[in-house]
Amino acid sequence: MASDQLHAPRERLSKKTLMRHHAIVSLMEELEAVDWYQQRADDCEDEALKAILLHNMREEIEHACMALEWLRRNDETFEKYLREFLFTEGDIVDH
Numbered sequence: 001m002a003s004d005q006l007h008a009p010r011e012r013l014s015k016k017t018l019m020r021h022h023a024i025v026s027l028m029e030e031l032e033a034v035d036w037y038q039q040r041a042d043d044c045e046d047e048a049l050k051a052i053l054l055h056n057m058r059e060e061i062e063h064a065c066m067a068l069e070w071l072r073r074n075d076e077t078f079e080k081y082l083r084e085f086l087f088t089e090g091d092i093v094d095h
Contacts, residue, residue, distance in 0.1 A: 020075055023067050030064035033057075 037057035044050040071078040088095060
């Protein structure tokens with residue numbers, strides 16, 4: 001699938017850069033879907049439909065986490081910072 005978000009000619013990008021791009025775009029799309037489902041659920045007055053929307057939202061969170069884990073496993077800079085910031089206590093900025 002071609003992306004319209006590339007900022008350099010595709011043929012000049014390494015395979016590693018393209019794979020990271022795919023993961024990042026997927027992560028962005030999943031997070032956007034999480035936001036959409038949450039907004040729809042908040043606005044929904046039908047409890048059955050609201051439950052479905054929230055179920056769908058949780059699935060999108062799962063997909064986002066899978067993409068994030070792929071980034072961690074395949075990019076040393078993501079690995080470094082995810083290990084530094086995730087699952088910690090205290091002020092995030094002063095960490």
